[in-house]
Amino acid sequence: MGQGKTVQRSLRSEVEHHLKERGYTLTKLGEITGINQGVLSDIFNRTPSRAMTIGHLDALAVAFNQAPGWLYDLYVTECIVEGKVSRSRVVPYLVRCAEIGRQDCIELIVPILLDNQKNLSILFSVAEKLFTNGKRQESIPFYQLVIESEKDSHCDRFVMSQYRLFRAVQGGADSEKKWKAVICFHPYRNRLPENYQLDALLQLANVCFTLHNWKEVERYADELKELATVIYNEEIQRWEIDGVRGILETECHLVVYYGQGFLLKGLALQLQERYEEAISYVQAYAELGWFEFRDDLAEMEIEKFRGWAKANNYTLNLLMGRTELLSEYVNHLANNPPEILAGMFTIMETANRFGLSVDDIVERFSKEIACFQDYKDPFSLTRHLHFRYHLAIYQLDKGRVAEGITETLRCLALASKMMEQEKFQSCVAMFWKYRHSASDQQIDEFQNILEGRNK
Template identity: 60%
Template sequence: MGECKTIQRSLRSEIEHHLKERGYTLTRLSEITGINQGVLSDLLNRIPPRSMKIAHLDAFADAFGQSQGWLYELYESECFAEGKVSRSRVIPYLVRCAEIGRRDCIDSIVSKLLDDQKNISILFQVAEQLFTNGKRKESILFYQLVIDTEKNSYNERFVIAQYRLFRALQGTDSEKNWKAVIQFDPYRKRLPENYQLDALLQLANVCFSLHKWQEVERYADELRELATAVYQDELRARKMNRKIIPPKTERHLVVYYGQGFLLKSAALEKQGLYAEAKKYISGYADLSEFELLDETGRIEVEKFRLWATANRYTLDVLLGDIEVLPAYTRFLMDHPKEILSGLIAIMESANRHRFKVDGILEQFSSQIHDFTEYENSIQMDRYFRFRYELATYRLQNGQYVSGMEDILRCLVLATIMKNDSDFIRCVTLFEAFRPHATDQQKTEYKQIMEGIRNEEVDFASNRFSFGTV
């Protein structure tokens, strides 16, 4: 305990030094920090001193003009009292260390915490707090520590850590996203129902962005089955006048039920099974009879009704029914959020069935110009697919300069996403039409390839205005 007291004195002696240097009284320090003067006295003068919160130390740093993380390396002793860890101090401390990047402090205190298996719960709580506060990347280290340290793979904490880690690892890198799916997949059915509904929806969405259609089908089937079981349990409870405690999920139950049908239909569509895909649209087209609907649920039902209309148009177009194009384009104009998905289907069908859509491209030119924001991997994948189909259309119709420009854009997007199959498709298409490329385009193509060889991706993305038609 002697060493611990020395560190405590060092922490407080630093604060005392700055107090004297600036000529602050406790009254003045209280005014600056907002900390009660009596609390300040207990923190600095009482014997033994009152344990300091990390928020107190941050307030002192601000008062003395110091940077974030000031004296954090000396704060560790505040987290232990008589050899016991203080959860109320160590958890906020680790959260703050993660937020500001003090990995040295994290490593030091974690090594001590892991001397006792019971402290895994502390690491899990830190991870959960970071995750729920939107600090997902910062939570990864702590979830991984829980996974690496927890001996029981059926422990609920271990399984939830696996799920949270899967969510936290999602980004625009296709390879990393797929590895995260593979790592989490074996644990999905061990989750409590509320987490399992969310997990299946997320797994299906990630696999959708990766074009893993059979996996999308599998997760969609499981999602539909589980959502139906939960729904029926709630209905039985209502009929028996039992109190209903619905599972605490991120979305309304009707979302999981409807998405089970929607994702199944979408996966079948992507495999060219259009007739089968149409059958599943009826499963989510009208969910107004779904019981237990509140206002949020009714809003979701209307969304599904809208998507069903859009997806019926999509399937008709993909089947080559160009008679629906005027009605489809009017629908897209009335529902701007559906434009990107709709244009992908229209361009894909135009390439397959060889009909012209220049007028439609002109009609949506301003919207296409605004296709520049990617909030997630699914949106980036959709934009890639649109650009690739647009490039193919232009090249097939002799619009070589603009078509090759689109392929260069697609190459950059495929590189950012680290999607090897899409990258190969772009290279193949560029090489097939290389004689039609301008000297400038050939130079840019060479630069992109050299950047990839040197693992330099960012330089190329700055070259293009991705929204240009």
């Protein structure tokens, strides 16, 4: 068949075919889709025809009972006409392609965009829209394209892409990926605008906390304290000189970054058993009422820090041997249920360290302990893991071997899911020591965890 006989598919010819097939007038189509009749007339009857938006195409797909993404492969002609790229159409198009998984369409248009360095701003805009709309995983390939194609590693969109990529990876459970993301982003953290630097340092410290990399938590917590202090002092000076306060857009109130710097530093020191040092950091966030520019949100955050400081003071004093505070701490936990998970971790560690019997406390909070498995956030998972580990040691030391093995297996399963290698190896060694006392069912469970069949 000669080339002249080839029937060429186009966006409008396909839509017009469905219009004729259903016998719809433009008036009827406008009623069904909600698209203005004059706009429809300009799209199909005007010369040159009016460009169709991706919203129009989606509305037409619904009107014709077609699946989402209908005719997306033909929409490229609306985005690029005579070599000119329409930013207003290509950005929403790529966003929708990413949202519904039309990778084939993305691959059609991206190589064309990459022919011109100026179009990197389009790919960055797509990534930003996806990220801010909560589609973080979908945003990753677009940030990667910007990073790979941008020639200036100091330009704003390159640095921001590095930051967003770091944030997008944190949603998963793969600790290796999280650590690689930290390493990749680390060199660029200080190139961000100050408001993003605050968020970045807080996230870096939090990620390293969940990875149990206490030295890195210290590093980023120190940087966060320093930066928050500098910004606070600049705000005070601006207020004193000009009588105005600068507007710094951040995810949290400035007092949060200041307090979290001290909180995270203290926690990192505590988990390295540097208790005396940790106490000074707890004192730094125990009372933040001196902080200027307080609003209702700030007051609420300051109250949170006050509560955390009280709990962490108990923790550090108990771990340093002031066991006479135990009953007082238990009553504190009973009055503050959200702190029970962290508190039971402290109590079990204290019991093992000083040879205490805490059976009555474990029984008292048995209902809450049964719910620890429902926690999903990284900080709670870390505390749950440590609690199970210390409870296993406690039960074994008390001669309750069957219960100790059960807790060891719970800890082992949790360490496996969290990819926490150190605790995983410790639990394997602990189980192996008591393997001759394990039941057949416990041995089977141990084998299943080792082989990854417990997920």
